[in-house]
Amino acid sequence: MKDIAVWGFAWVPPFAQGLVRDLRVRWALEEAGLPYESRWIGIDQRTSEGYRRKHPFGVVPVLDSDGETMIESGAIIYAIAEQCDVLMPRNLRIETLAWMFAALNTVEPSLWNLFVIDQLKNDEAWTTLRRPGAVDEVRDRLAALSAWLEGREYLLGRFTAADILMATVLRFVRHTNLVAEFSPLDSYLKRCEARPAFQAALRNQAAGYVQNAPVAA
């Protein structure tokens, strides 16, 4: 890959900063040592016809590289990982992909659901009634994941691309103490977030938000 540009939202409110999914791609690129530029799309422009030509669902991230456009954080990260032993050693390809899908399709749904309840729709009456059951569903997944992580530094022992997806998924409930309830999981997330590549990705994403912040009235 060369001439890489990553698309993210120009600005999001503080509760969402550090959670938007372009962070995953930035992190993977930092781990792989691949330089990239940032491109910003206004969150209100995401359904414009121009941007829909880039991404059919009007979401982020999109990665442009050498005239090609790629969508979906999972697929983009897999493509980067195929070229980078730090992210996916040859002998762990299928296991890495399995845990990438586990992060996005088995763990993310219940955690994202709680994020919606607490952060996106918290002014709607149904959320109060729904929340206790939604928290139970999160605990169920976190307990299973924590049991898996006992005695493992990362999902597959050593760090892989799957940890990028799992750690960023776990961050969707950073507004709660749910991860901290599970000691192996809590250590795991801290270990992931302490990686210099994660810190660099977070800084680059945040720099865009500072630069593009709406002017106070």
Added chain:
Amino acid sequence: MKDIAVWGFAWVPPFAQGLVRDLRVRWALEEAGLPYESRWIGIDQRTSEGYRRKHPFGVVPVLDSDGETMIESGAIIYAIAEQCDVLMPRNLRIETLAWMFAALNTVEPSLWNLFVIDQLKNDEAWTTLRRPGAVDEVRDRLAALSAWLEGREYLLGRFTAADILMATVLRFVRHTNLVAEFSPLDSYLKRCEARPAFQAALRNQAAGYVQNAPVAA
């Protein structure tokens, strides 16, 4: 792959029959012309210690092949597709994977949410309040997908593994008329479901439910 066995739930109620995710793997194997056996796990045994050793989250599908265990429908299907041009031609690898992730991480969440509301939790009071917004979210994704499918027989023009995931995701709202509201989408789903491999997969899954049905009191 050889000596393939696919794990699914032994029996589920009629509203869930034809929706459990082992169907995806059966469909992919049928498209690839790979023979397989069925293994059944009681839905109440899925959190047992024995089954957790097979699948950390206690869900299905699991694929056993030649002594190896694989989890996550997305990853299993990608592994099958790598060996089968019908499911993933070499020149469409990244695009196929992108649309596989789009099905599971961009489209499935809102459709699964409506399935939960209408089919799994419909005796809970919050669902009445939540439903209108949830339907809007489904329509938003379906409209974008339908626009993409205009003039395309399948997601990438020709059939790929991504269509297996997308079609099975669309089936989560089969209890509504939402897919039928979008003509290109409606034709697409019917086209996918008419494939002989889909029909064979559905028959094999249903045969297990007949064989394992609970005895009426």
